[in-house]
Amino acid sequence: MPATATIAEAAEQIAADFALFDEYRDKIEYILDRGRALPPMPEELKVDAHLVPGCQSRVWLVARRDPATGRIRFQADSDAYIVKGLIALLLQLYDDRLPEEILANPPKVLDEIGLTLFLTPGRSNGLASMIAKIQAHARALAESSAAAPAAA
Amino acid sequence: MSAAAAPKMLARSGAFDLDAVRAQFPILGTTAHGRPLVYLDSAASAQKPRAVIEALTHFYEHDYANIHRGVYELSQRASALHDAARRKVQHFLGAADWREIVFVRNATEAVNLVAQSFLAPRLGPGDEILVTEMEHHANIVPWQLVAARCGAKVVAAPITDAGELDLAALAERLGPRTRMLGVVWVSNVLGTVNPVEEVVALARRRGVPVLVDAAQAVQHFPVDVRALGADFLVFSAHKIYGPSGVGVLWGRLEHLAAMPPWQGGGDMIERVAFEGTTFAEPPFRFEAGTPDIAGIHALGVALDWLQALGLEAVAAHEASILAQAEAALAEIPGLRVLGAPRKRTSLLSFTLDGVHAQDLGTLLDLEGIAVRTGHHCAMPLHARLGIPASARASFAAYTSPAEIEALARALQRIATRWR
Numbered sequence: 001m002p003a004t005a006t007i008a009e010a011a012e013q014i015a016a017d018f019a020l021f022d023e024y025r026d027k028i029e030y031i032l033d034r035g036r037a038l039p040p041m042p043e044e045l046k047v048d049a050h051l052v053p054g055c056q057s058r059v060w061l062v063a064r065r066d067p068a069t070g071r072i073r074f075q076a077d078s079d080a081y082i083v084k085g086l087i088a089l090l091l092q093l094y095d096d097r098l099p100e101e102i103l104a105n106p107p108k109v110l111d112e113i114g115l116t117l118f119l120t121p122g123r124s125n126g127l128a129s130m131i132a133k134i135q136a137h138a139r140a141l142a143e144s145s146a147a148a149p150a151a152a
Numbered sequence: 153m154s155a156a157a158a159p160k161m162l163a164r165s166g167a168f169d170l171d172a173v174r175a176q177f178p179i180l181g182t183t184a185h186g187r188p189l190v191y192l193d194s195a196a197s198a199q200k201p202r203a204v205i206e207a208l209t210h211f212y213e214h215d216y217a218n219i220h221r222g223v224y225e226l227s228q229r230a231s232a233l234h235d236a237a238r239r240k241v242q243h244f245l246g247a248a249d250w251r252e253i254v255f256v257r258n259a260t261e262a263v264n265l266v267a268q269s270f271l272a273p274r275l276g277p278g279d280e281i282l283v284t285e286m287e288h289h290a291n292i293v294p295w296q297l298v299a300a301r302c303g304a305k306v307v308a309a310p311i312t313d314a315g316e317l318d319l320a321a322l323a324e325r326l327g328p329r330t331r332m333l334g335v336v337w338v339s340n341v342l343g344t345v346n347p348v349e350e351v352v353a354l355a356r357r358r359g360v361p362v363l364v365d366a367a368q369a370v371q372h373f374p375v376d377v378r379a380l381g382a383d384f385l386v387f388s389a390h391k392i393y394g395p396s397g398v399g400v401l402w403g404r405l406e407h408l409a410a411m412p413p414w415q416g417g418g419d420m421i422e423r424v425a426f427e428g429t430t431f432a433e434p435p436f437r438f439e440a441g442t443p444d445i446a447g448i449h450a451l452g453v454a455l456d457w458l459q460a461l462g463l464e465a466v467a468a469h470e471a472s473i474l475a476q477a478e479a480a481l482a483e484i485p486g487l488r489v490l491g492a493p494r495k496r497t498s499l500l501s502f503t504l505d506g507v508h509a510q511d512l513g514t515l516l517d518l519e520g521i522a523v524r525t526g527h528h529c530a531m532p533l534h535a536r537l538g539i540p541a542s543a544r545a546s547f548a549a550y551t552s553p554a555e556i557e558a559l560a561r562a563l564q565r566i567a568t569r570w571r
Contacts, residue, residue, distance in 0.1 A: 029518075032514075032515075056541065057508055057540070079508050079540065080508035080509075080511050081508065081511050082510055082511050083510065
Protein backbone atom coordinates (compact mmCIF):
# COMPACT_ATOMS: atom_id res chain seq x y z
CA MET A 1 0.00 0.00 0.00
CA PRO A 2 1.26 3.52 -0.70
CA ALA A 3 2.00 5.81 2.25
CA THR A 4 -1.11 7.86 1.49
CA ALA A 5 -4.49 6.44 0.52
CA THR A 6 -5.12 8.71 -2.46
CA ILE A 7 -3.22 10.90 -4.90
CA ALA A 8 -5.05 13.90 -3.44
CA GLU A 9 -3.70 13.06 0.01
CA ALA A 10 -0.19 12.63 -1.35
CA ALA A 11 -0.53 16.04 -3.02
CA GLU A 12 -1.61 17.57 0.29
CA GLN A 13 1.40 16.00 1.97
CA ILE A 14 3.77 17.41 -0.67
CA ALA A 15 2.18 20.85 -0.40
CA ALA A 16 2.56 20.76 3.39
CA ASP A 17 6.22 19.72 3.11
CA PHE A 18 7.02 22.52 0.68
CA ALA A 19 5.15 25.05 2.81
CA LEU A 20 8.04 24.68 5.26
CA PHE A 21 10.37 26.32 2.74
CA ASP A 22 9.95 29.97 1.81
CA GLU A 23 13.13 30.33 -0.20
CA TYR A 24 13.61 28.93 -3.68
CA ARG A 25 17.05 27.78 -2.53
CA ASP A 26 15.54 25.68 0.27
CA LYS A 27 13.01 24.12 -2.07
CA ILE A 28 15.78 23.14 -4.48
CA GLU A 29 17.92 21.72 -1.71
CA TYR A 30 14.93 19.75 -0.42
CA ILE A 31 14.39 18.30 -3.89
CA LEU A 32 18.08 17.40 -4.06
CA ASP A 33 17.77 15.71 -0.65
CA ARG A 34 14.76 13.74 -1.85
CA GLY A 35 16.79 12.71 -4.89
CA ARG A 36 19.67 11.50 -2.78
CA ALA A 37 17.24 9.49 -0.64
CA LEU A 38 15.51 7.79 -3.59
CA PRO A 39 16.56 4.14 -3.81
CA PRO A 40 18.51 3.46 -7.00
CA MET A 41 16.90 1.46 -9.75
CA PRO A 42 18.39 -1.97 -10.48
CA GLU A 43 21.14 -1.53 -13.08
CA GLU A 44 19.55 -4.09 -15.41
CA LEU A 45 16.52 -1.81 -15.79
CA LYS A 46 18.67 1.17 -16.83
CA VAL A 47 18.52 0.33 -20.52
CA ASP A 48 17.93 2.61 -23.49
CA ALA A 49 14.44 1.21 -24.02
CA HIS A 50 13.45 2.73 -20.66
CA LEU A 51 14.90 6.19 -21.30
CA VAL A 52 12.51 9.13 -21.14
CA PRO A 53 13.33 11.45 -24.05
CA GLY A 54 13.61 15.20 -23.66
CA CYS A 55 15.73 15.28 -20.53
CA GLN A 56 19.13 16.92 -20.05
CA SER A 57 20.15 14.06 -17.78
CA ARG A 58 19.35 10.44 -18.45
CA VAL A 59 16.02 9.35 -16.94
CA TRP A 60 14.80 5.78 -16.88
CA LEU A 61 11.19 4.90 -16.10
CA VAL A 62 9.49 1.50 -16.03
CA ALA A 63 5.91 0.67 -15.17
CA ARG A 64 4.25 -2.66 -14.47
CA ARG A 65 0.79 -3.52 -13.30
CA ASP A 66 0.61 -5.45 -10.06
CA PRO A 67 -1.70 -8.36 -11.01
CA ALA A 68 -2.87 -8.75 -7.41
CA THR A 69 -4.03 -5.14 -6.96
CA GLY A 70 -4.39 -3.80 -10.50
CA ARG A 71 -2.23 -0.88 -9.43
CA ILE A 72 0.75 0.45 -11.37
CA ARG A 73 4.19 0.16 -9.81
CA PHE A 74 6.71 2.64 -11.15
CA GLN A 75 10.46 2.49 -10.89
CA ALA A 76 12.53 5.44 -12.06
CA ASP A 77 16.02 6.82 -11.77
CA SER A 78 18.28 9.51 -13.16
CA ASP A 79 21.95 10.35 -13.03
CA ALA A 80 21.13 13.86 -11.71
CA TYR A 81 19.90 14.29 -8.13
CA ILE A 82 17.68 17.21 -9.02
CA VAL A 83 15.82 14.96 -11.44
CA LYS A 84 15.78 12.07 -8.95
CA GLY A 85 14.14 14.47 -6.50
CA LEU A 86 11.43 15.31 -9.01
CA ILE A 87 11.03 11.57 -9.62
CA ALA A 88 10.61 11.03 -5.87
CA LEU A 89 7.75 13.56 -5.84
CA LEU A 90 6.11 11.92 -8.85
CA LEU A 91 6.41 8.47 -7.28
CA GLN A 92 4.92 9.82 -4.06
CA LEU A 93 1.93 10.89 -6.12
CA TYR A 94 1.59 8.06 -8.61
CA ASP A 95 3.34 4.88 -7.55
CA ASP A 96 1.02 2.07 -6.50
CA ARG A 97 -2.16 3.72 -7.83
CA LEU A 98 -4.86 2.55 -10.21
CA PRO A 99 -4.41 3.76 -13.79
CA GLU A 100 -7.77 5.53 -13.71
CA GLU A 101 -6.77 7.41 -10.58
CA ILE A 102 -3.50 8.52 -12.19
CA LEU A 103 -5.29 9.79 -15.27
CA ALA A 104 -7.91 11.64 -13.21
CA ASN A 105 -5.32 13.48 -11.09
CA PRO A 106 -2.80 15.59 -13.03
CA PRO A 107 0.05 16.90 -10.84
CA LYS A 108 -1.41 20.35 -10.12
CA VAL A 109 0.42 20.36 -6.80
CA LEU A 110 3.73 20.94 -8.61
CA ASP A 111 2.38 24.33 -9.73
CA GLU A 112 1.11 25.09 -6.25
CA ILE A 113 4.47 24.50 -4.59
CA GLY A 114 6.24 26.91 -6.90
CA LEU A 115 7.82 24.46 -9.30
CA THR A 116 6.09 26.03 -12.27
CA LEU A 117 9.40 26.95 -13.77
CA PHE A 118 10.22 23.25 -13.99
CA LEU A 119 7.06 22.44 -15.85
CA THR A 120 7.15 24.52 -19.02
CA PRO A 121 7.29 22.28 -22.07
CA GLY A 122 10.78 22.22 -23.50
CA ARG A 123 12.46 22.70 -20.13
CA SER A 124 15.60 20.63 -20.10
CA ASN A 125 14.90 18.92 -16.76
CA GLY A 126 12.31 16.75 -18.49
CA LEU A 127 9.67 16.90 -15.75
CA ALA A 128 6.95 17.45 -18.33
CA SER A 129 8.29 14.46 -20.30
CA MET A 130 8.25 12.27 -17.18
CA ILE A 131 4.66 13.22 -16.36
CA ALA A 132 3.63 12.53 -19.95
CA LYS A 133 5.34 9.13 -19.76
CA ILE A 134 3.63 8.23 -16.47
CA GLN A 135 0.26 9.17 -17.94
CA ALA A 136 1.01 7.25 -21.14
CA HIS A 137 1.81 4.13 -19.09
CA ALA A 138 -1.42 4.63 -17.13
CA ARG A 139 -3.43 4.96 -20.34
CA ALA A 140 -1.83 1.90 -21.91
CA LEU A 141 -2.33 -0.22 -18.80
CA ALA A 142 -5.89 1.03 -18.32
CA GLU A 143 -6.72 0.02 -21.89
CA SER A 144 -5.05 -3.35 -21.60
CA SER A 145 -6.92 -4.09 -18.38
CA ALA A 146 -10.18 -3.02 -19.99
CA ALA A 147 -9.51 -5.31 -22.94
CA ALA A 148 -8.45 -8.27 -20.80
CA PRO A 149 -9.53 -7.92 -17.18
CA ALA A 150 -7.02 -9.38 -14.78
CA ALA A 151 -8.21 -12.46 -12.95
CA ALA A 152 -9.45 -11.42 -9.52
CA MET B 153 46.27 29.44 -24.13
CA SER B 154 48.30 28.18 -21.20
CA ALA B 155 48.24 29.63 -17.70
CA ALA B 156 51.90 30.60 -18.19
CA ALA B 157 50.85 33.14 -20.80
CA ALA B 158 48.69 34.96 -18.27
CA PRO B 159 51.05 37.67 -16.97
CA LYS B 160 51.82 38.91 -20.45
CA MET B 161 48.14 38.93 -21.34
CA LEU B 162 47.26 40.74 -18.13
CA ALA B 163 49.82 43.39 -18.89
CA ARG B 164 48.54 43.77 -22.41
CA SER B 165 44.97 44.21 -21.23
CA GLY B 166 46.03 47.09 -19.00
CA ALA B 167 44.50 49.63 -21.37
CA PHE B 168 41.21 47.76 -21.30
CA ASP B 169 38.84 49.47 -18.82
CA LEU B 170 36.76 46.54 -17.62
CA ASP B 171 34.60 48.58 -15.23
CA ALA B 172 33.70 50.97 -18.04
CA VAL B 173 32.81 48.03 -20.29
CA ARG B 174 30.68 46.35 -17.63
CA ALA B 175 28.86 49.62 -16.92
CA GLN B 176 27.56 49.49 -20.50
CA PHE B 177 25.66 46.24 -19.83
CA PRO B 178 22.55 47.00 -17.76
CA ILE B 179 21.81 43.32 -17.09
CA LEU B 180 25.13 42.81 -15.31
CA GLY B 181 23.79 44.97 -12.47
CA THR B 182 20.86 42.62 -11.80
CA THR B 183 20.60 39.75 -9.32
CA ALA B 184 19.73 36.06 -9.54
CA HIS B 185 18.25 34.37 -6.45
CA GLY B 186 19.24 37.43 -4.47
CA ARG B 187 22.91 37.26 -5.50
CA PRO B 188 24.68 39.50 -7.99
CA LEU B 189 24.31 37.90 -11.42
CA VAL B 190 27.47 36.13 -12.56
CA TYR B 191 26.77 35.54 -16.23
CA LEU B 192 29.09 32.86 -17.60
CA ASP B 193 26.99 31.70 -20.55
CA SER B 194 28.06 34.15 -23.23
CA ALA B 195 28.84 31.33 -25.66
CA ALA B 196 25.13 30.52 -25.66
CA SER B 197 24.25 34.18 -26.07
CA ALA B 198 26.09 37.37 -25.24
CA GLN B 199 24.48 40.13 -23.21
CA LYS B 200 23.80 43.43 -24.94
CA PRO B 201 25.50 46.78 -24.39
CA ARG B 202 23.30 49.81 -23.90
CA ALA B 203 24.33 51.04 -27.37
CA VAL B 204 22.60 48.05 -28.97
CA ILE B 205 19.53 48.18 -26.73
CA GLU B 206 19.10 51.90 -27.38
CA ALA B 207 19.69 51.47 -31.11
CA LEU B 208 16.69 49.13 -31.24
CA THR B 209 14.49 51.57 -29.31
CA HIS B 210 15.70 54.57 -31.27
CA PHE B 211 15.16 52.79 -34.56
CA TYR B 212 11.56 51.93 -33.71
CA GLU B 213 10.91 55.42 -32.37
CA HIS B 214 12.47 57.41 -35.20
CA ASP B 215 13.48 55.42 -38.27
CA TYR B 216 11.19 52.43 -38.65
CA ALA B 217 9.37 51.52 -41.85
CA ASN B 218 9.53 48.60 -44.21
CA ILE B 219 12.53 48.64 -46.50
CA HIS B 220 13.12 48.51 -50.25
CA ARG B 221 9.48 49.37 -50.97
CA GLY B 222 8.50 52.87 -49.94
CA VAL B 223 9.26 55.96 -51.97
CA TYR B 224 8.66 58.05 -48.88
CA GLU B 225 11.40 59.50 -46.73
CA LEU B 226 10.97 57.21 -43.73
CA SER B 227 11.21 54.01 -45.76
CA GLN B 228 14.21 55.37 -47.60
CA ARG B 229 15.89 56.19 -44.30
CA ALA B 230 15.18 52.71 -42.93
CA SER B 231 16.46 51.22 -46.20
CA ALA B 232 19.62 53.31 -46.01
CA LEU B 233 20.29 52.11 -42.46
CA HIS B 234 19.64 48.53 -43.59
CA ASP B 235 22.09 48.87 -46.46
CA ALA B 236 24.62 50.50 -44.13
CA ALA B 237 24.36 47.55 -41.74
CA ARG B 238 25.16 45.18 -44.60
CA ARG B 239 28.26 47.18 -45.46
CA LYS B 240 29.31 47.16 -41.81
CA VAL B 241 29.13 43.37 -41.81
CA GLN B 242 31.03 43.29 -45.11
CA HIS B 243 33.85 45.39 -43.68
CA PHE B 244 33.81 43.50 -40.38
CA LEU B 245 34.44 40.25 -42.26
CA GLY B 246 36.77 41.74 -44.82
CA ALA B 247 34.44 40.64 -47.60
CA ALA B 248 35.14 41.85 -51.12
CA ASP B 249 31.58 42.83 -51.93
CA TRP B 250 28.44 43.77 -50.00
CA ARG B 251 26.46 41.35 -52.16
CA GLU B 252 28.30 38.51 -50.42
CA ILE B 253 26.47 39.26 -47.15
CA VAL B 254 23.12 37.50 -46.75
CA PHE B 255 20.96 38.23 -43.71
CA VAL B 256 19.21 35.23 -42.20
CA ARG B 257 17.75 34.40 -38.77
CA ASN B 258 20.85 32.82 -37.22
CA ALA B 259 23.96 30.81 -38.06
CA THR B 260 21.87 27.64 -38.14
CA GLU B 261 19.65 29.03 -40.87
CA ALA B 262 22.72 30.08 -42.82
CA VAL B 263 24.02 26.49 -42.82
CA ASN B 264 20.60 25.24 -43.88
CA LEU B 265 20.56 27.74 -46.74
CA VAL B 266 23.92 26.53 -48.03
CA ALA B 267 22.93 22.88 -47.60
CA GLN B 268 19.64 23.30 -49.47
CA SER B 269 20.59 25.81 -52.13
CA PHE B 270 24.30 25.26 -52.80
CA LEU B 271 24.91 21.62 -51.94
CA ALA B 272 21.69 19.73 -52.71
CA PRO B 273 21.83 20.35 -56.51
CA ARG B 274 25.39 18.98 -56.68
CA LEU B 275 24.88 16.00 -54.38
CA GLY B 276 24.27 12.47 -55.62
CA PRO B 277 23.97 8.94 -54.21
CA GLY B 278 27.18 7.82 -52.53
CA ASP B 279 28.52 11.35 -52.13
CA GLU B 280 29.90 12.50 -48.80
CA ILE B 281 29.78 15.60 -46.68
CA LEU B 282 32.70 15.83 -44.31
CA VAL B 283 32.35 17.48 -40.91
CA THR B 284 34.36 17.05 -37.72
CA GLU B 285 33.62 15.30 -34.44
CA MET B 286 33.56 18.64 -32.65
CA GLU B 287 30.76 20.23 -34.65
CA HIS B 288 27.67 21.82 -33.17
CA HIS B 289 24.48 20.10 -34.30
CA ALA B 290 23.90 23.15 -36.53
CA ASN B 291 26.82 22.02 -38.69
CA ILE B 292 25.72 18.37 -38.78
CA VAL B 293 21.95 18.10 -39.05
CA PRO B 294 21.36 20.49 -42.01
CA TRP B 295 23.81 18.36 -44.03
CA GLN B 296 22.13 15.15 -42.87
CA LEU B 297 18.75 16.41 -44.08
CA VAL B 298 20.12 17.06 -47.55
CA ALA B 299 22.18 13.85 -47.54
CA ALA B 300 19.14 11.74 -46.69
CA ARG B 301 17.25 13.25 -49.62
CA CYS B 302 20.10 12.68 -52.09
CA GLY B 303 21.36 9.28 -50.93
CA ALA B 304 24.56 10.85 -49.65
CA LYS B 305 26.04 10.60 -46.17
CA VAL B 306 27.67 12.79 -43.56
CA VAL B 307 31.01 11.54 -42.28
CA ALA B 308 33.06 12.94 -39.41
CA ALA B 309 36.78 13.65 -39.21
CA PRO B 310 38.14 12.55 -35.83
CA ILE B 311 39.61 14.72 -33.11
CA THR B 312 42.56 13.92 -30.89
CA ASP B 313 42.29 13.20 -27.16
CA ALA B 314 43.50 16.75 -26.53
CA GLY B 315 40.42 18.02 -28.33
CA GLU B 316 42.10 19.20 -31.50
CA LEU B 317 41.42 18.37 -35.12
CA ASP B 318 43.55 15.52 -36.47
CA LEU B 319 44.60 17.21 -39.70
CA ALA B 320 46.19 14.09 -41.18
CA ALA B 321 43.01 12.09 -40.57
CA LEU B 322 40.92 14.93 -41.94
CA ALA B 323 43.03 15.00 -45.11
CA GLU B 324 42.51 11.24 -45.51
CA ARG B 325 38.77 11.61 -45.26
CA LEU B 326 38.70 14.28 -47.96
CA GLY B 327 37.99 11.66 -50.59
CA PRO B 328 36.86 11.62 -54.21
CA ARG B 329 33.22 11.56 -53.08
CA THR B 330 33.54 14.51 -50.68
CA ARG B 331 31.30 17.30 -51.96
CA MET B 332 31.45 19.66 -48.97
CA LEU B 333 33.42 20.28 -45.80
CA GLY B 334 31.80 21.87 -42.76
CA VAL B 335 34.23 22.90 -40.06
CA VAL B 336 33.89 24.87 -36.85
CA TRP B 337 36.42 27.63 -36.20
CA VAL B 338 36.03 27.57 -32.41
CA SER B 339 34.48 24.57 -30.67
CA ASN B 340 31.51 25.58 -28.51
CA VAL B 341 32.39 22.80 -26.04
CA LEU B 342 36.19 22.59 -26.02
CA GLY B 343 37.02 26.20 -26.87
CA THR B 344 39.57 24.83 -29.34
CA VAL B 345 40.59 27.36 -31.98
CA ASN B 346 40.98 25.24 -35.08
CA PRO B 347 43.61 26.02 -37.73
CA VAL B 348 40.88 26.73 -40.25
CA GLU B 349 43.26 28.39 -42.70
CA GLU B 350 45.10 25.07 -43.03
CA VAL B 351 41.87 23.11 -43.20
CA VAL B 352 40.48 25.38 -45.90
CA ALA B 353 43.71 25.10 -47.88
CA LEU B 354 43.60 21.29 -47.64
CA ALA B 355 40.02 21.17 -48.87
CA ARG B 356 40.49 23.65 -51.67
CA ARG B 357 43.49 21.72 -53.00
CA ARG B 358 41.04 18.82 -53.42
CA GLY B 359 38.41 21.09 -54.91
CA VAL B 360 36.07 20.65 -51.94
CA PRO B 361 34.04 23.72 -50.96
CA VAL B 362 34.24 24.70 -47.29
CA LEU B 363 31.72 26.22 -44.91
CA VAL B 364 33.23 27.67 -41.73
CA ASP B 365 31.04 27.91 -38.64
CA ALA B 366 32.33 31.10 -37.05
CA ALA B 367 29.55 31.43 -34.45
CA GLN B 368 32.09 31.18 -31.59
CA ALA B 369 34.89 32.97 -33.44
CA VAL B 370 33.91 36.39 -34.75
CA GLN B 371 33.30 37.84 -31.27
CA HIS B 372 36.73 36.76 -30.02
CA PHE B 373 39.27 37.60 -32.72
CA PRO B 374 39.46 39.44 -36.04
CA VAL B 375 38.27 37.48 -39.05
CA ASP B 376 39.15 38.16 -42.69
CA VAL B 377 37.20 36.02 -45.14
CA ARG B 378 39.43 36.99 -48.06
CA ALA B 379 42.53 35.79 -46.24
CA LEU B 380 40.71 32.67 -45.06
CA GLY B 381 39.82 31.52 -48.56
CA ALA B 382 36.73 29.55 -47.54
CA ASP B 383 33.55 29.39 -49.62
CA PHE B 384 31.01 30.17 -46.89
CA LEU B 385 31.15 31.49 -43.35
CA VAL B 386 28.28 31.84 -40.90
CA PHE B 387 27.69 33.55 -37.57
CA SER B 388 24.86 34.73 -35.33
CA ALA B 389 24.30 38.33 -34.23
CA HIS B 390 23.22 37.38 -30.71
CA LYS B 391 26.59 35.88 -29.82
CA ILE B 392 28.43 39.04 -30.83
CA TYR B 393 26.53 41.48 -28.59
CA GLY B 394 23.81 41.99 -31.20
CA PRO B 395 20.11 41.15 -30.99
CA SER B 396 18.64 37.67 -31.27
CA GLY B 397 16.93 36.77 -34.52
CA VAL B 398 19.63 37.84 -36.98
CA GLY B 399 22.31 35.71 -38.57
CA VAL B 400 24.83 36.25 -41.33
CA LEU B 401 25.84 34.11 -44.25
CA TRP B 402 28.93 35.19 -46.10
CA GLY B 403 29.41 33.41 -49.41
CA ARG B 404 31.63 33.88 -52.41
CA LEU B 405 29.73 35.97 -54.92
CA GLU B 406 30.25 33.45 -57.73
CA HIS B 407 28.58 30.78 -55.59
CA LEU B 408 25.69 32.98 -54.49
CA ALA B 409 25.11 34.16 -58.07
CA ALA B 410 24.82 30.54 -59.25
CA MET B 411 22.62 29.31 -56.38
CA PRO B 412 18.85 28.96 -56.74
CA PRO B 413 16.57 30.59 -54.16
CA TRP B 414 15.62 28.41 -51.21
CA GLN B 415 12.60 30.32 -49.94
CA GLY B 416 10.18 32.22 -52.11
CA GLY B 417 8.33 35.45 -51.44
CA GLY B 418 8.71 39.17 -51.59
CA ASP B 419 11.98 41.06 -52.03
CA MET B 420 13.71 38.06 -53.64
CA ILE B 421 12.15 38.36 -57.08
CA GLU B 422 12.98 40.24 -60.23
CA ARG B 423 9.66 39.72 -62.00
CA VAL B 424 6.71 37.59 -60.97
CA ALA B 425 4.25 36.16 -63.46
CA PHE B 426 2.19 32.99 -63.43
CA GLU B 427 4.07 31.89 -66.54
CA GLY B 428 7.28 32.00 -64.51
CA THR B 429 9.16 34.14 -62.08
CA THR B 430 12.70 35.42 -62.29
CA PHE B 431 14.75 36.05 -59.25
CA ALA B 432 16.70 38.95 -57.86
CA GLU B 433 20.47 39.02 -57.66
CA PRO B 434 22.22 38.02 -54.44
CA PRO B 435 21.90 38.77 -51.61
CA PHE B 436 18.21 39.63 -52.11
CA ARG B 437 17.51 36.32 -53.85
CA PHE B 438 18.00 34.65 -50.46
CA GLU B 439 16.09 37.16 -48.35
CA ALA B 440 12.43 36.42 -48.98
CA GLY B 441 9.97 38.47 -46.97
CA THR B 442 10.45 41.32 -44.54
CA PRO B 443 13.63 40.75 -42.55
CA ASP B 444 14.37 41.70 -38.93
CA ILE B 445 14.94 45.31 -40.01
CA ALA B 446 15.59 46.72 -36.55
CA GLY B 447 17.69 43.72 -35.53
CA ILE B 448 19.91 43.97 -38.59
CA HIS B 449 20.42 47.67 -37.89
CA ALA B 450 21.27 46.82 -34.27
CA LEU B 451 23.77 44.17 -35.44
CA GLY B 452 25.58 46.93 -37.31
CA VAL B 453 25.60 48.97 -34.11
CA ALA B 454 26.94 45.98 -32.15
CA LEU B 455 29.80 45.59 -34.64
CA ASP B 456 30.57 49.31 -34.37
CA TRP B 457 30.56 48.98 -30.59
CA LEU B 458 32.88 45.97 -30.61
CA GLN B 459 35.28 47.53 -33.08
CA ALA B 460 35.40 50.74 -31.06
CA LEU B 461 36.31 48.63 -28.04
CA GLY B 462 38.86 46.84 -30.21
CA LEU B 463 38.79 43.11 -30.90
CA GLU B 464 42.51 42.86 -30.05
CA ALA B 465 41.90 44.40 -26.62
CA VAL B 466 38.89 42.15 -26.08
CA ALA B 467 40.93 39.11 -27.09
CA ALA B 468 43.70 40.03 -24.66
CA HIS B 469 41.20 40.54 -21.83
CA GLU B 470 39.46 37.25 -22.57
CA ALA B 471 42.80 35.44 -22.70
CA SER B 472 43.65 36.67 -19.21
CA ILE B 473 40.20 35.63 -17.94
CA LEU B 474 40.62 32.21 -19.54
CA ALA B 475 44.07 31.77 -17.96
CA GLN B 476 42.67 32.76 -14.57
CA ALA B 477 39.79 30.31 -14.97
CA GLU B 478 42.08 27.47 -16.06
CA ALA B 479 44.30 28.01 -13.02
CA ALA B 480 41.36 28.34 -10.60
CA LEU B 481 39.50 25.28 -11.87
CA ALA B 482 42.66 23.18 -11.70
CA GLU B 483 42.50 23.64 -7.91
CA ILE B 484 39.03 22.07 -7.57
CA PRO B 485 39.24 18.41 -6.47
CA GLY B 486 37.49 16.05 -8.88
CA LEU B 487 37.03 18.69 -11.55
CA ARG B 488 38.05 17.74 -15.06
CA VAL B 489 38.26 20.21 -17.92
CA LEU B 490 37.30 18.77 -21.30
CA GLY B 491 40.15 18.82 -23.77
CA ALA B 492 43.56 20.40 -23.57
CA PRO B 493 43.99 22.15 -26.90
CA ARG B 494 47.08 24.24 -27.51
CA LYS B 495 44.94 27.12 -28.66
CA ARG B 496 41.71 27.80 -26.80
CA THR B 497 39.47 30.79 -26.46
CA SER B 498 36.92 32.08 -23.99
CA LEU B 499 35.29 28.97 -22.64
CA LEU B 500 35.90 25.91 -20.49
CA SER B 501 33.69 22.84 -20.22
CA PHE B 502 34.11 20.55 -17.27
CA THR B 503 32.74 17.71 -15.21
CA LEU B 504 32.87 17.29 -11.44
CA ASP B 505 33.24 13.73 -10.17
CA GLY B 506 30.09 12.54 -8.43
CA VAL B 507 28.00 15.57 -9.39
CA HIS B 508 25.95 15.45 -12.56
CA ALA B 509 26.25 18.55 -14.76
CA GLN B 510 22.56 19.31 -14.31
CA ASP B 511 22.94 19.31 -10.51
CA LEU B 512 26.09 21.39 -10.85
CA GLY B 513 24.25 23.96 -12.94
CA THR B 514 21.33 24.00 -10.49
CA LEU B 515 23.64 24.50 -7.50
CA LEU B 516 25.62 27.24 -9.25
CA ASP B 517 22.33 28.92 -10.15
CA LEU B 518 21.49 29.14 -6.45
CA GLU B 519 24.65 31.23 -6.12
CA GLY B 520 23.58 33.51 -8.95
CA ILE B 521 26.04 31.92 -11.38
CA ALA B 522 24.75 31.16 -14.87
CA VAL B 523 26.55 28.36 -16.73
CA ARG B 524 25.39 26.08 -19.50
CA THR B 525 24.87 22.39 -18.74
CA GLY B 526 24.03 19.40 -20.89
CA HIS B 527 25.46 18.33 -24.21
CA HIS B 528 25.65 21.90 -25.59
CA CYS B 529 24.12 20.77 -28.90
CA ALA B 530 27.18 18.59 -29.49
CA MET B 531 26.05 15.05 -28.71
CA PRO B 532 28.54 13.34 -31.05
CA LEU B 533 31.38 15.20 -29.32
CA HIS B 534 30.15 14.15 -25.89
CA ALA B 535 29.90 10.58 -27.13
CA ARG B 536 33.49 10.85 -28.38
CA LEU B 537 34.54 12.13 -24.93
CA GLY B 538 32.59 9.33 -23.26
CA ILE B 539 30.45 11.57 -21.07
CA PRO B 540 26.71 12.23 -21.26
CA ALA B 541 26.88 15.88 -20.24
CA SER B 542 29.14 18.64 -19.03
CA ALA B 543 29.00 22.13 -17.58
CA ARG B 544 30.42 25.09 -19.49
CA ALA B 545 31.59 28.48 -18.31
CA SER B 546 32.08 30.93 -21.16
CA PHE B 547 33.51 34.41 -21.19
CA ALA B 548 33.06 37.69 -22.99
CA ALA B 549 34.43 41.23 -23.03
CA TYR B 550 32.55 41.98 -19.80
CA THR B 551 33.63 38.93 -17.78
CA SER B 552 35.49 40.01 -14.63
CA PRO B 553 38.19 38.34 -12.53
CA ALA B 554 35.80 38.62 -9.56
CA GLU B 555 33.28 36.48 -11.47
CA ILE B 556 35.89 33.77 -12.06
CA GLU B 557 36.71 33.88 -8.34
CA ALA B 558 33.00 33.54 -7.53
CA LEU B 559 32.76 30.52 -9.85
CA ALA B 560 35.83 28.90 -8.33
CA ARG B 561 34.62 29.45 -4.75
CA ALA B 562 31.19 28.06 -5.58
CA LEU B 563 32.69 25.01 -7.28
CA GLN B 564 34.96 24.46 -4.28
CA ARG B 565 31.93 24.53 -1.95
CA ILE B 566 29.96 22.17 -4.19
CA ALA B 567 32.91 19.78 -4.48
CA THR B 568 33.30 19.77 -0.71
CA ARG B 569 29.64 19.31 0.12
CA TRP B 570 28.19 17.21 -2.68
CA ARG B 571 30.89 14.88 -3.95
